[in-house]
Amino acid sequence: MSQSSVHFHRDIPKIPVGVLGATGTVGQRFIVLLCSHPWFVLKALGASSRSAGKPYKDAVRWKQTTPIPSGVSAMIVHDCVPEPFKDCNVVFSGLDSDVAGDIEASFRAAELAVFSNAKNYRRDPNVPLIVPLVNTIHLTILPQQQKLHIHPLTREPQPLLRGFIVTNANCSTTGVVIPLAALERAFGPLESLVITTMQAISGAGYPGVPSLDILDNVVPYISGEEEKIEWETLKILGGIIDEETEAIDGKKEKFKKFDMHTTSPLRVSAHCNRVPVIDGHTECVSVRFAKRPPPSPQQVREALAAYTSDAQTLGCPSAPTRTIIVHEEADRPQPRLDRYHQEGAGVNVGRVRQCPVFDIKFVVLSNNVSIGAATSSIINAEVAVLKGIIQF
Amino acid sequence: MSQSSVHFHRDIPKIPVGVLGATGTVGQRFIVLLCSHPWFVLKALGASSRSAGKPYKDAVRWKQTTPIPSGVSAMIVHDCVPEPFKDCNVVFSGLDSDVAGDIEASFRAAELAVFSNAKNYRRDPNVPLIVPLVNTIHLTILPQQQKLHIHPLTREPQPLLRGFIVTNANCSTTGVVIPLAALERAFGPLESLVITTMQAISGAGYPGVPSLDILDNVVPYISGEEEKIEWETLKILGGIIDEETEAIDGKKEKFKKFDMHTTSPLRVSAHCNRVPVIDGHTECVSVRFAKRPPPSPQQVREALAAYTSDAQTLGCPSAPTRTIIVHEEADRPQPRLDRYHQEGAGVNVGRVRQCPVFDIKFVVLSNNVSIGAATSSIINAEVAVLKGIIQF
């Protein structure tokens, strides 16, 4: 955790939180991060019924490089139902997508603030898809999400007071949109993007990728991944627009709507590959700017290095001090050497140079298990705390 | 070796050949291939003075997965000078580029046909850069190369009768230009290409990439590699044009010149990466055709599968029966599973699909130590034999 801002918010009381999917890969990572968090206090763990009722240490196949935090070993794992989490203000979800939909909905309906790493609600028009170093402004959709909430079982309108769902992005999207956001802030809209990823095995969870498939190999395909990058990038980099619609009674109603970058159309093409790397997604990016003439490589380097996220400005304790580390060496960033800088909360960019087809090309390295997953959810929650969206 | 055409050329006598750089990675591969070749008979080995005078088995650190061929173990290694190769019609060069320039020149000047894997003469305006499954037509430059030859030491004109240099392309270029040539043959010129490579460690020779640099890692940089792909692709895919120049005495002279794809300009952008794979370069390609509307993915698949090389038509014994294997499975080709099909002499293409930015995107896998290196040189020599360019 970056030291920069731990001092700022002494008046924030301890906030009780829970973790859903606590025995999975992302859940384990949430636990490691939360056990040393300055504000959040881990109070409840949820997992499948196979694990429920067991002490955490017996339910989990712990695969982190640090031992299970001592306070967590003996915590009893619960089923993923809201009742045992009723003292929590926030739950972090590392659930698999095959169960995340219903469970997260039930927690939201029970007035819990859900920060989810799952993909299920990313395309929901009232759910913000937030990369905390990019578009925390999208949290402004939350009042609309609460107002329009339909109870998941009764299907009756049930406006919410405190419950909501915030999702973070797919790991490979997260890494790349951070420098892209920096470029758009500095030079205006992008027009075309070709992105090729080389993704770590940890992105597939555990047991995940069989070793016979990846040792001495590249798998040039990850199910659904290219579509996620191509779609999520538009939602994240696009703004929120206010629209008026006429209701049945003739009254005008204002709605917020994700712009999907349609005001200035952006075409994105992704090639996704799995490589024999444990942690850290490397992505090769060629970009074309709308602006002519486009910025020079040096201007791009400077803009990337200067980029500061709202999360950092606000003083989120888990936000990196340097959002983007720009490398000058010809052969960096590299996952093995650069993935743990700032505990994986920022991203690394290198090889910024002219592209003979588009304008600029470069390499991004992001830590898929940190900023690409649990760390993003946690910074999102920190932002929500600092903006007063989470009540405690 | 493909069986297809072994029968065709019974009347080709045994042709004595030599290998330069015989102890290196490419040299070892030449030796393996030549020892089972139907026409070529290995008669002489050249290496550095450190190895000269030793039996091959004592000079080499043999790193192939088959033992040193029995007939080669005891062959005495020579210095890389023409004299001990005087009974050879052809030499194959696996020399490092820091010495290949002078040595290959001296062999050409001694009237030997040199087929080189080194980069030194690839940009020479009179030396063909040939991927044997693509542009054997470029051999037509050879008479001009011979006619204009300058002796490397005396710097005097020395027209040649039998000596010449033919180079093959860089391994990562080779893999990708084969399907690109198939597309241009079927659909006309390409306009833009973005290529991202994931290259095997064997491409760097031995000792090559230190294990500490590549285990659990990606290195997003290979010195000079992107420039090679971006430049060589133009020379290989471009044609040869006839130009007339006026000589000092007023007479018109005809010259052949590589077109460099300038008639229909093609922009190429490459991102090159080293990955922890032993053999087999994987490349992700996005292409835009000049033709509008562009072909559909299915048309592209069919054109790739139907592509036949001149080398195969001529009956080269080392040419693959299927130049391009088109995979239908979502996650293929993969280096570990597909690199040895047809002994690595063809290429594999998969995931042919629409590109949201350009027209079509796909994945190419080629065996960098086979068609990407020694196999290309050997097929080039086979073509030269069948076209009567090599006298024997």
Place this chain on the structure above:
Amino acid sequence: MSQSSVHFHRDIPKIPVGVLGATGTVGQRFIVLLCSHPWFVLKALGASSRSAGKPYKDAVRWKQTTPIPSGVSAMIVHDCVPEPFKDCNVVFSGLDSDVAGDIEASFRAAELAVFSNAKNYRRDPNVPLIVPLVNTIHLTILPQQQKLHIHPLTREPQPLLRGFIVTNANCSTTGVVIPLAALERAFGPLESLVITTMQAISGAGYPGVPSLDILDNVVPYISGEEEKIEWETLKILGGIIDEETEAIDGKKEKFKKFDMHTTSPLRVSAHCNRVPVIDGHTECVSVRFAKRPPPSPQQVREALAAYTSDAQTLGCPSAPTRTIIVHEEADRPQPRLDRYHQEGAGVNVGRVRQCPVFDIKFVVLSNNVSIGAATSSIINAEVAVLKGIIQF
């Protein structure tokens, strides 16, 4: 396949065979080997009910480095019941041990000759555990197995005419017992063995070892593996003894019994590890001989190199020409370079040297998917054919 003996047995007619567990890793390997076998003709495939009824190519996740043999792609997969295999003389079983027990019993009861790679019957006192390069003499137990057969369902005695089960050994046992057998043949009984294995991931099948468990890692434990080496080695290297027992009616009956090396007790200690290697088990062995003084390293090297298996002497087409390749280089054998010699049918030994604690130490490398699995079963069947045990 070794060329040596293909010519010997021209009079052996084609023998129809089936494969059980045909979609698994070992089953795929059986199919590759059988499709180019000079005697055996693949007639039937069995797999789980999930696969039954489908063409093989749709039932399997093919993970071999060669394509599915053309004749097999369209074969319909059957349930693992004897009826669809009734035209086969032999079935090869690559079944998982959780189902192999009942299925193999039912095939034996249906008078089929079963050659099994599964562990279920290895400890059966009437089932031979055969490493074909070591103890084919153990096939002499088969008449007793047939005579004493109890029907698996009725539990009634059912003496068999043609049905029987032969098992081959665990992959890590197989590799090491071959040189141990050579040592015992040359120098008499061994007394103590300490064996440390470094086993390939392919030994665990597919999906098998998760990549997160083995990339940049060693797992110093393989469930049940050490016990297998310590027990199977005794059964394989021990002889068969004839015992007399008195039956109820006072008559003496002769029984054959596996000696388990008890005549000259042998202590075996194994340490088993999984390492990030795709194919090929490497094993470090320290041995103490009963004989004093023990043989020298040079005597051991010579005895290993001179060792010839019965399978080769008999003329089994899949037996290696050289049972044990003895390496002289300081750093060999190595899995990547040496595992495919003779198509993995022999074993490699190197670094034969004095042991400061015992007598001799050395390194063994064996191909766990070839001689360690399917190849052993097939050679066992070839031996049974040549000895007249399989009728056809």
Place this chain on the structure above:
Amino acid sequence: MSQSSVHFHRDIPKIPVGVLGATGTVGQRFIVLLCSHPWFVLKALGASSRSAGKPYKDAVRWKQTTPIPSGVSAMIVHDCVPEPFKDCNVVFSGLDSDVAGDIEASFRAAELAVFSNAKNYRRDPNVPLIVPLVNTIHLTILPQQQKLHIHPLTREPQPLLRGFIVTNANCSTTGVVIPLAALERAFGPLESLVITTMQAISGAGYPGVPSLDILDNVVPYISGEEEKIEWETLKILGGIIDEETEAIDGKKEKFKKFDMHTTSPLRVSAHCNRVPVIDGHTECVSVRFAKRPPPSPQQVREALAAYTSDAQTLGCPSAPTRTIIVHEEADRPQPRLDRYHQEGAGVNVGRVRQCPVFDIKFVVLSNNVSIGAATSSIINAEVAVLKGIIQF
């Protein structure tokens, strides 16, 4: 660094130190550790003449996962001669053995305390070979080393006041002798040891092991490594004995001499292997005790877990709080998960169980770049400070 004892020695002033071989792998590690050390202050860097005169950041190919410490980047690298180190009390040597001999001798002769990671003086009868968690008692040889010192150039006697050389052990020896020392302390002398190592690539430095040699491979040989384990273990675990010799003048002189475990002979056999692991040596050990009956596995586990080093008792800030972590899980320790516990300063033992040949077998994992190299040198120096051997 373990927190335990940072508080104890507030009165220790800052001690200026230097690093020899500062650009190498071990040198880089020394720099990382020294830059956060509570006592030692890095004042001078030495490397080859190729680096001398350059700022450190230009001289080094930095391969650590943390950036170059800010204070070190601009430090000018010196030649490895004593003069620029004259203000240092201590130098840590990460020199290659081909140069370490002369350089370390010259620094000792210049009255510097040298803590060396090189092998050159390990077998010197007056130089202690110290694993700081095992045999700091061997520092008592130092007065004799100083008294008998011969000037390396003049070859004249030159008794020293402050200069000396202390070596630490080879990385694979270090890991294994720690639990062995614990066993000898608890149960008396060991009698026989068979040790098989699976060693990380970082043990070979940079560039070290070529990736083509180790990806998908095991190399069953490391030059000189087995001899080191077999010899160093005896020097480290043996005591120091006092001997009397008669001088020429008839007077008796007392000498200290390393016992080499001869009082109770110990036989050691090592098998050394390189595996594709970045950091962390895994070793499989079978031991036989002199004591009959031998201890049970449970007694061994308890003795290992209870073992406390002198370094910790003295309060060395870099000593681990738990010298030996005993794992209960069936499949631990594993390098990837366990190598960084306590910053790699302790060792991990698991799978303690009965050995069918000897008494007990188990697995040791140690971090070869921490306790196996730089961390050992630094703790040795800390011990020397706390024992008053280093004056400052």
